[in-house]
Amino acid sequence: MSTRYFSHIIGAGPSGLCCALNLAKNGVPFDIVEKNTNPPATNRAIGLHHETLDLLKQHDLYDPTKANSTAIHGSRIYFNNQMKGFIPFQDPENNFSINQQDLEKLLLEHLTTQYGTQIISEDGNDKLFSSNEENVILLCTGARDNLPQKLGFKRKTFPNDEVSFSCDCIIPETKLNHRFMHQMIYPDGRIVFTPLPQKNLFKVTGTYAFTNERVSIPPLQEIHQLIEDKTKITLDEIANLSLYRLQASQSLAYGKNNMFLVGDAGQNFLPHGAFGLNTAIQQAFHLSDLICQNLPFHSIQTQYHNYWKRKVEERLSISQQLAQRVSPSRLAQMDLTKEKIHSPS
């Protein structure tokens, strides 16, 4: 395809890889740089929505994704270890759980084998960015790198003082049903078990502390004990511990001159609703579609910004509502026999 642009993709997480896939498929020239030589070992996102799967289908990635996934049928909600409700997932066969690093591996493999793409090992901070009519810069740098801020993008943040942990646990099927998510709520926080594709393996996330201070990663044994003490479920094995602050945020603009924000570089969600990874992938395909159409910058900017500003605001609000529906104060007051927990979407 003849195109007026050369695209520089900064960051090879899910959003950068999906931008690259779509540009490569359409024969639009690009390069892609990544500053880390090894992907993070910890589990991050695991839930794929059906809109995301539809996009992966267009790139022949549905079957390999399904082969590396497990279907989740719904979420069981507990308060003080007593089951209080059930949120069924629409179309469970199309609500997959896959390890983010396995999905990244599939995307990268497809890029390399189908299109011969090589990731350049380089820090985007070392690049000189110019507002050049022929170049588009796709900032797919995630939540932690401040390159977008250095380039003048500003964010609004929604303060939250919860520090959460994430780890992987092996729990036998006899103790916890592997077809469902299990959200265990307590007066002082939450522990959530999400099935991973491997038999009996769950990703476990939960409240570690309520503080605005910096917290260092505790010993694995401390988290092991915390989960067992609260849930009364004995864990066979626990690994891959990480700690992160729950904070939602959104960039005030998704595009500026020839630069665009994709994925976590543009927004962060609370974990409720599994929007982070899904939004990253959907934005990547949308923006690269617009670039393939050879539209002028201002037209790409208007369409991309207007669509995602509204869509992300809606999703931030849904994840906030989901958080409230399973909040300790609400669950404590619920009358089990009369009320049901509903999903807001």
Ligand SMILES: Cc1cc2nc3c(=O)[nH]c(=O)nc-3n(C[C@H](O)[C@H](O)[C@H](O)COP(=O)(O)OP(=O)(O)OC[C@H]3O[C@@H](n4cnc5c(N)ncnc54)[C@H](O)[C@@H]3O)c2cc1C
């Ligand atoms: C512990 C944890 C649990 C999570 N759980 C969920 C979940 O259950 N559901 C969900 O939907 N989401 C979850 N998320 C969020 C999800 O992981 C992100 O939404 C998703 O990874 C966003 O993809 P991305 O490509 O935009 O950013 P990232 O995955 O962060 O990728 C950015 C990439 O850019 C690279 N990079 C950054 N700066 C530069 C630079 N200057 N130059 C070159 N390369 C650079 C980074 O090294 C990285 O490889 C979780 C995140 C964490 C940390």
